Amino acid sequence: MGNLIETLSKDDLATSCGMVSFVGYTGWSTYGGYGPLAGMFGLGFEQILAAKIVDWRGETVEVGEDLMRGIRGAGGTYGVIVEMTIKVYPLKHILTGILRHDTSDVQSTVKSYCSRLQKMRAEGFPPQLCVAPLFFHLPDGLVLASHFMWADKDEETGHRWLDKVSKLGKTIGSGVRKTTLLEGMKDFDFVSGQGSVDTISLRKLSDEVTDVIAKHIQKMPRQPGNGFAIHVAPRPTTSSLEKSVFATSEAHLMLGFLYGGETSDGLEESRQWANNFLHDMKQTDQDNILQSTYISLTPAGRNTLKRIYGANYPSVVSLKDKYDPHNVFKLAVPFCYLE
Secondary structure, three states: OHHHHHHHHOOOEEOOOOOOOOOOHHHHHHOOOOOOOHHHHOOHHHHEEEEEEEOOOOOEEEOOHHHHHHHHHHHHHHOEEEEEEEOOEEOOOEEEEEEEEOOOOHHHHHHHHHHHHHHHHHHOOOOOEEEEEEEEEEOOEEEEEEEEEEOOOOHHHHHHHHHHHHOOOOEEEEOOEEEOHHHHHHHHOOOOOOEEEEEEEEOOOOHHHHHHHHHHHHOOOOOOOOEEEEEEEOOOOHHHHHOOOOOOOOOEEEEEEEEEOOOHHHHHHHHHHHHHHHHHHHOOOHHHEOOOOOHHHOOOOOOOHHHHHHHHHHHHHHHHHHHOOOOOOOOOOOOOOOO
């Protein structure tokens, strides 16, 4: 993804993307594509205009509109995607960086932060704004951070929103600066070894949800790779939903549970923490939980294709039967590990 953004930046262009430069753009975008520019430009799948695949016969073919609908949400399950045409946009500079908030009182801080974020979201985010809460451990202790991005040349308004975001918690440090998207991605250029991730999507940060978050953030094992993230996702456009099999048709919060460890014992402790965290989250108000989960972060066996794709599930299957009749691409996501 970093290579794509670097190439586009030479012409002062950008596209909707994630922030981890070593993640591949094609896989990221075709299975949904959450990122900080989603409010401004749409999710990753909404950027895809055309594609070429190597099909089950080994032939390189232009993808027709019916199969394009499947690729936008179900990715490479129908063939090897070798080329895509995507939307790009003028974007030279952004305001971006990490705000670090005080965590001396974990329970109180987490609850007040989440409550203020929900209020801000309910009042309405401008599309140029990204606010992504991040909870993780550093050697000096627990970190509550806000990833801030303002993707517009109106810097005065951007700084006003930065001031509002800084008040979600007691801010003790800020790395927000005017820079390029490519430079901003360097804030996330780190790896932490072995580990995994899980996810759930919610409609809002209710008091019940906030209590669960506060409880488990306080219990987070001090292992590298452990963390919790909230992505505030906009509603895809009606046109994008009609031309894709992506099922989440409303604004929502995509929660990411990250766990890791330097030793096998540490990894197991972290895995159990993440499992307990997710278990308690799944016990909250069922009307607040979306049945679909972000497929790229959903572990094997944790959800089903019917639940992930919802009303689009029959289309996903019929396209599979039509364009991969001998199941040559059986090891491709999502059919390889979800029922």
